[in-house]
Amino acid sequence: MAVILTNxxxxxxxxxxxxxxxxxVKPGQFFMLRAWDKDPLLSRPISVHDYTPGKLTFLxxxxxxxxxxxxxxxTGDDVTIQGPYGNGFPKITEDLCVVGGGIGTAPLYYLVRNxxxxxxxxxxxxxxxxxxxPYGVEAFEALADEVVLDVGGIIxxxxxxxxxxxxxxxxxxxxxxxVAKTVSAENTVYVSLEAHMACGIGACLGCTCETxxxxxxxxxxxxxxxxxxxxxV
Amino acid sequence: xxxxxETKFNDILFKNPVIPASGTFGFGREYExxxxxxxxxxxxxxxxxxxxxxxxxxxxxxxxxxxxMNSIGLENPGIDAFxxxxxxxxxxxxxxxxxxxxxxxxxxxxxxxEKLNAIDAQLIELNISCPNVKAGGxxxxxxxxxxxxxxxxxxxxSRHPIMxxxxxxxxxxxxxxxxxxxxGAQGISLINTLQGMAIDYKKxxxxxxxxxxxxxxxxxKPIALRMTHQVCQTVKIPVMAMGGISDWQDALEFxxxxxxxxxxxxxxxxxxMAPIEIIEGLEAYCINEGLANIGEVRxxx
Numbered sequence: 184m185a186v187i188l189t190n191x192x193x194x195x196x197x198x199x200x201x202x203x204x205x206x207x208v209k210p211g212q213f214f215m216l217r218a219w220d221k222d223p224l225l226s227r228p229i230s231v232h233d234y235t236p237g238k239l240t241f242l243x244x245x246x247x248x249x250x251x252x253x254x255x256x257x258t259g260d261d262v263t264i265q266g267p268y269g270n271g272f273p274k275i276t277e278d279l280c281v282v283g284g285g286i287g288t289a290p291l292y293y294l295v296r297n298x299x300x301x302x303x304x305x306x307x308x309x310x311x312x313x314x315x316x317p318y319g320v321e322a323f324e325a326l327a328d329e330v331v332l333d334v335g336g337i338i339x340x341x342x343x344x345x346x347x348x349x350x351x352x353x354x355x356x357x358x359x360x361x362v363a364k365t366v367s368a369e370n371t372v373y374v375s376l377e378a379h380m381a382c383g384i385g386a387c388l389g390c391t392c393e394t395x396x397x398x399x400x401x402x403x404x405x406x407x408x409x410x411x412x413x414x415x416v
Numbered sequence: 417x418x419x420x421x422e423t424k425f426n427d428i429l430f431k432n433p434v435i436p437a438s439g440t441f442g443f444g445r446e447y448e449x450x451x452x453x454x455x456x457x458x459x460x461x462x463x464x465x466x467x468x469x470x471x472x473x474x475x476x477x478x479x480x481x482x483x484x485m486n487s488i489g490l491e492n493p494g495i496d497a498f499x500x501x502x503x504x505x506x507x508x509x510x511x512x513x514x515x516x517x518x519x520x521x522x523x524x525x526x527x528x529x530e531k532l533n534a535i536d537a538q539l540i541e542l543n544i545s546c547p548n549v550k551a552g553g554x555x556x557x558x559x560x561x562x563x564x565x566x567x568x569x570x571x572x573x574s575r576h577p578i579m580x581x582x583x584x585x586x587x588x589x590x591x592x593x594x595x596x597x598x599x600g601a602q603g604i605s606l607i608n609t610l611q612g613m614a615i616d617y618k619k620x621x622x623x624x625x626x627x628x629x630x631x632x633x634x635x636x637k638p639i640a641l642r643m644t645h646q647v648c649q650t651v652k653i654p655v656m657a658m659g660g661i662s663d664w665q666d667a668l669e670f671x672x673x674x675x676x677x678x679x680x681x682x683x684x685x686x687x688x689m690a691p692i693e694i695i696e697g698l699e700a701y702c703i704n705e706g707l708a709n710i711g712e713v714r715x716x717x
Contacts, residue, residue, distance in 0.1 A: 217686060221634045221662065222482040226686050265688070379477045381484060381685040386446040387439075388462075388491045389477035398470055398491065403446075 185264045188238065190256050194318035196245045197286070198254045199232070202262060204239035210294040211375055211407045214266030215383040216241070216249075218256055223248045228380045228402070230290035230353075231267065239264075242289040242319065268383045269406050272373060277349045278306040282362050284338060284354025285312070288319055290375060291353055295326050308348070312338025312358065337361075344370055351375070363410035372410040376401050420702035421695065421710050423457065425654045425676050426577060426602055428538050430457035430512055433710065434667065434695045437658050437681035438463050438516035438541060438581075439488065443502040444509065450688045455695065458512030460679060461498070463543050465518050466528040468494035474625030478614045483635030483660075484682050485612055487624040490518055490546055495531045503535055516581070518543040525566060529574045540576045541656075542567065542601075545583030545608035547630045557608075558586030564595030571600035579603030579656060582647075584636075585611045589643045590650040597651045604647055605656040605679065607640045633682040634660045641673055648674025648715060662690065664697025674715035 185202035193199050208231055215226035227249045232242035245254050256262060272294050279298050283291045288311055295307055309327040311320060313334050324330045331341055339361040344350055346369055352362040353375035366372050378390035378401040385403030392401050394412045399405060421432035436447070438460040444453050453459060471491025478485040493501070495517075506513045515537050519525030525542075532540060544557035544566060556566045563580065571578050580596040582589055584607040593604045609630025614623035623629075640659020648655050657675035661667050662683040670678045683690045702710055 215686075223479050224482055224484050224633050224682070224686060225477075225479055379475065381477055381486075381682075382440075382446070382688075384446045384449075384688070386442040387477070387486075387685055388442075388471060388488050389486060391471060391476065391488075391491060393470075393473075 184261045185239070187256055187258055187260045187262055189258055190254070192254070193242070194316050197242065197318050198245065199240060199242050200253065200256070200262075201238055201240045202264065203237060204264065205236045206267065208234040208239065208267045209271030210297045211271035211290055212267035212269045213383070213406065214239075214241070214264045215268065216253060216262055216264055218260070218262045219249070219252050225249075225381050226263070226265065226383065227253065228268075228383055230375075231293055232289045233293045233296065242286070242292070244286040265383065268402060270404065272351060272375070272407050274301070275349050275351070276302060276305070277371075278345065278347050280308045280310070280344050280348040280350045282310040282338060282342060282350065282352040282354070282358070283312070284358040285314060287354030287358075287375070287377075291351065292319060292322055294351060295323060299326050310338050310342055312336070312354065339365060342366075346370070349373070373407050374410050374413060376406045376408060376413065378402070378406075418699065419709070420707060421457070421699055423677060423711065425539070425656070428512060428577070430677060432457040432695050432698070433671065433677040434691050434698070435460055435512075435514065435656065435677055435679050436684055436691050437679035438514075438543070440681045440684045443498075443506060445505070447684070447688055451692050454510040456511045456691055457677060457695075458514055460514040460541060461502070461506070461516050462492050463490050463516045463518050463546060464492050464495050464498050464528065465490055465520070466495055466524045466531075468492065468497060472624075472626050475623050478623050478629065480612070480614075480631065480635060483631050483633040484685070485614055485624075485629040485631050486609070487626050487629040489626065495528050499531065499535055507536070512538050514539045514541050514579070516541040516543050518546055522566065522569060525570060526573055529570050533573075533575045537576050539603070540574060540578050541605055542570055542578050542580045543608070545581050545585075547583065547585060547609060547611040547628065554583055554585065557583040557592065560587060560591045560595035563592045564599040567596045567601050568599035577602040579605050581608055582606040583608050584639060584643055590646045593647040593651050597653050601653060603654050603656060604651060605658065606647060607636070607643050607659045610636055610639065632660065634662055636660045637666060641669060644670055644675055645673040645717070661694070662687075664694045664701065667694050667698060668701060668713070671710060671714050672717050676714065
């Protein structure tokens, strides 16, 4: 159980929730959230948007019954959170290029902030694609060396990657696939997958994805995978 | 821990009647981060088949009101890999491990059972009721005659007691249970998932590649309770009941309906501590009601 510090709309259908939490939280990990009894049955896997000791932030899109309930919660309300779960992004020391689409930009903010803290001289470029109203762009602009924004188009059309960049992408699968296929094989590319999950801890086998080394669990072995692992190339 | 929850399932002593159900608990490892598995009465392995299975493709999970449909398709490492990599770990835990076995035909069932003869298991749960794959054996579980037939063949070659896991999707479940008892089964577990269907109207397509899928969770509890009652009224062998149990009150209802033990399934996914909370709740109930043992309310309705 965690206490909600703030929970506000930042864009149509997009909410940002900060809860009181202290723990070992890595960028790219997620929590299972619930604030209801048995309907909907399952908790909702939501990625970590930002974390500092005492403050854990989620940026989430209202897509159904569960996220509708989450969006109605107020400051001071309790929300059940389990986690952090998942492997998270690996430590990146090269220059960083992140490519986010829609709500897939959510986990990338904590990644970029953490990267800049750990690599003060490292260069970080950010590509953000949105179908209509963009959100969270200023926050990336405050951190990154360059932010390229695309609204209504295809972000990967604007993408150019330098040889010393590690690429991280999260967003619609079709976008991640395009990033995985267009970026040179010389670059390291990580993709952060999304899947329907029941348990979040590797027990239900509901989020299994096929990889080159057999079935993997998105929740436990991922959600972050090397592009080579997940059949994109 | 007092002995008020100690339960005998034939000769097998369970420290309490609460057992996480097959397919919701992996091989236990994932839940070790939450509690000591030795607190459980027992645990049920993920459904095993003779050969490794990658499981079903496409969507595997779909929520319904207070329910969950799944089409995992018995993804599992196969019996040999289980014996090599999971069994030593499970065996070391001070609790009863129930080994769940499915098959696609008679030969695969019997070969799997023969391989399990090599280990010191306490109870095998014979899955003749998985609705999601041919290898789940639901074809055997729909009718009393075929259920009794495969049960007899398995019982004849197994050196371990066999508990047959029944499907709610076939003929009268009490008749099927009776046939399994007559064939030598030493226990019955029920219910496996109810076969259902989901359509994504936006995509104008069925949700599951396998067309139909299994429904579980609180939504199915009244049906599971009714079937448990019917089977417990019919057979003399002990019953391990499941279907939507999410708290100690639910568990108690199944025990009052006649179940010897209860299995905890889908609720593990949204509350990993559910089995422990249920054990504690049942224990408190015994103390508050002045019961020396939970068995005093078994089958009272």
